[in-house]
Amino acid sequence: MNRILFRGAELDAAGRLCVEDRRAAHLLDVLKARPGQVVRLGLVNGPRGRGTVEAIAGRRVTLRWEPDGEPPSVPPVDLLLALPRPKVLRRLWAPLAALGVGRIVLVNAARVERQYFDTHWLQPAAYEPLLLEGLEQAGDTRLPEVAVRRRFRPFVEDELESLWPATLRVSAEPGAPGSMTALRRKPGERMLVAVGPEGGWTEFELRLLDARGFRRVGLGERTLRSDTACIALLALAHEVARRDGTGEVP
Structure with a gap:
């Protein structure tokens, strides 16, 4: 997993993403995520960007979403x-x-x-x-x-x-x-x-x-x-x- 994807409906009003599924497992077990760590995120059918880990509670990870530019082009x-x-x-x-x-x-x-x-x-x-x-x-x-x-x-x-x-x-x-x-x-x-x-x-x-x-x-x-x-x-x-x-x- 080289970029963690999420859907727009998963963001709260403050632009935070909370995950506790396979994405959380990847963050915790593979990336060894810690508060303050920056990881690669992407909005499905939207832009790529970064996520800063704000909190970890058990197997639940909260990240702050920061988009970076325009969505990628449709493959030709x-x-x-x-x-x-x-x-x-x-x-x-x-x-x-x-x-x-x-x-x-x-x-x-x-x-x-x-x-x-x-x-x-x-x-x-x-x-x-x-x-x-x-x-x-x-x-x-x-x-x-x-x-x-x-x-x-x-x-x-x-x-x-x-x-x-x-x-x-x-x-x-x-x-x-x-x-x-x-x-x-x-x-x-x-x-x-x-x-x-x-x-x-x-x-x-x-x-x-x-x-x-x-x-x-x-x-x-x-x-x-x-x-x-x-x-x-x-x-x-x-x-x-x-x-x-x-x-x-x-």
């Missing part, structure tokens, strides 16, 4: 992900937030099992703590937007353009000759990475994406699991964003 990369198996989805939430994703849309696909949509890992109460864990690791405060769509074709044909206008779009295909690092991104342009299920997108799904301007890219000759491919592609997308611009989108 978004993810369109065919819904993975529940245990894989659970593993992915934290690293997705740590890498930096502005919006995550989980979508159905021909090779997605229908019962995957019944998992509790699609409920905000289950996944938001994992997203916060990833943000705390990265030192960021921007919580990704999350949406779930059960029908692939209507989403691609009817919603995708309105969600991502003027976006550099790529679709992952095992063995595709295209390379993420060969792409060129305009400064300020968002990137959308589409990652299919285990076994990949079907040819029909790839053609639908092709028709919306997606460029097919691969990760070499090795066959990767969808979660491994997802992390690798997002890391490469951020490298493209840094290379071709500031990597920041207002």
Whole structure:
């Protein structure tokens, strides 16, 4: 945990934050916090800042919040992900937030099992703590937007353009000759990475994406699991964003 996050509703009228959950455990057991010590804090979807420890009572820690500047920019990369198996989805939430994703849309696909949509890992109460864990690791405060769509074709044909206008779009295909690092991104342009299920997108799904301007890219000759491919592609997308611009989108 490289930055302790909190929500605005947790502050009192004097700008003090009281914690006695896992954050207090981190302060007391890992940072060995003492009154007067300054630690890194962040307001969810708000600015980063500092917290000065004012009091410790048992396992309860009180800090005074001091914001520092403007909120961080929204990450320039978004993810369109065919819904993975529940245990894989659970593993992915934290690293997705740590890498930096502005919006995550989980979508159905021909090779997605229908019962995957019944998992509790699609409920905000289950996944938001994992997203916060990833943000705390990265030192960021921007919580990704999350949406779930059960029908692939209507989403691609009817919603995708309105969600991502003027976006550099790529679709992952095992063995595709295209390379993420060969792409060129305009400064300020968002990137959308589409990652299919285990076994990949079907040819029909790839053609639908092709028709919306997606460029097919691969990760070499090795066959990767969808979660491994997802992390690798997002890391490469951020490298493209840094290379071709500031990597920041207002």
